[in-house]
Amino acid sequence: MPRWKELPAETSNSERQLLVQLRRLKDHSDLSLAALASRTSYSRSSWERYLNGKKPVPRTAVEELARVCGTEPTRLIVLYDVAERARAKAPAPGRADEPSSPPRSSQPSSPAQNQERGQEQGREQTPDRAQDQDQDRAQESASTLASASASARPGRTVPLGWMLAAVALAVAVAFGAGVLTARGWDDEAPAEKTGPVAVGAGYLRGQTYKCAVRRQDGELRAGRSDTREMLLDINSTGFDVVEAQCLLREKGFSPGVFDGLYDERTKGAAKKFQQAHHLVVDGIIGPDTWRELRG
Structure with a gap:
């Protein structure tokens, strides 16, 4: 199974959770991007941009992916609605993907340039x-x-x-x-690690954090996040992951690293914790697992 690229640093937590679930659903279905394009109304390149966080995924694409993979879309639609509300509150970015027009020369255009302009003006394109x-x-x-x-x-x-x-x-x-x-799709090349990278809200990817777990208001806290509902799975990043890693160590299931990256070691520790507490053993930290970790 090809390794997913890291999501853009500016991706919000709610958008990140939606994309993690869509990626996981696509991986479990064993469908390639080309297969998704043949079974849905979206092209292969559109799916590549959606699943890599380059462009917001439409609601209909979420529904079609769930249908093609044979799963109930309700949970994904809830995550989509949360991400959509977060996007509505965020300032609208400039349209950086629009190619800028080359400066017009004061010299008369050559026949070759006129022909090129005519071809470009007559070419119709769809947004996707x-x-x-x-x-x-x-x-x-x-x-x-x-x-x-x-x-x-x-x-x-x-x-x-x-x-x-x-x-x-x-x-x-x-x-x-x-x-x-x-910027094209590269299934084989892993992301290079060039040291700590800022990922918003003070979190640095590639940095190791210290755990200082204490009981506060009747629950365990590591001081990195107070969430009890955030969904964490492979490739999730941020202080929510640091919080989970520290609590797993406190409960005796240390993942060995506390860097805010939900990798295979963290998922393996989460599975062992879930099995010991009679939870669904899927390695995904959700509300039920958070409740046991903070208990």
């Missing part, structure tokens, strides 16, 4: 598939520039302004194509 064609358009632009340069007659003087504009546009096209390629 527009990003898939960005790299193709970049390659077409580069080819058009190369053809225009090659067709110039020997000895013909090319205005300096045109030459500089062509070079700048070619560099911009090549850079944009490289960025899009780097």
Whole structure:
């Protein structure tokens, strides 16, 4: 099973919980992204963006994924509604995915450039598939520039302004194509660890935290989070995970690490704890497991 990429640092906790459950459902179904695309109304690239947190997943996509995987969608819809309310409260980000228009030159356009503009204006795209064609358009632009340069007659003087504009546009096209390629789907390459990374609210990914568990108001607390309901599963991160790791150690089921990353060791410790307390042994920390951990 390919390893999932880390979710973007700016992903909210509620959105993170929804994506963790959708990823888990997809993994258990053994369906590839291409298989999901063939069985739903969303393309493979759309599913890749949704499940990697690059774009908010629509409600209908949540329902279709549940249907295809043969599970009751109620729980997922509840998580979706919570994430949707959180998105509504957050400030609207700028549309960074819109390609900026290249600066217009004061020089008259060449026939090759006019032809390129006509092709771009006549090309109709749907929102979900527009990003898939960005790299193709970049390659077409580069080819058009190369053809225009090659067709110039020997000895013909090319205005300096045109030459500089062509070079700048070619560099911009090549850079944009490289960025899009780097952001593509990579099932085999694991995420590189480059030291502690800020992930909001003071949590640093890659840093180890100390546990200081004490009883307060009749329940155990490690001072990292006071949640009793947050769902934690593989690839969950943050202080909620640190809290769970510390409480597991306090209960005698230490995961060995206290870094806020819900990995296989933490899940294994959670399973042993659940089995000892006669809970559902799935390794997912939810309300029932939190109640026993804080008891």
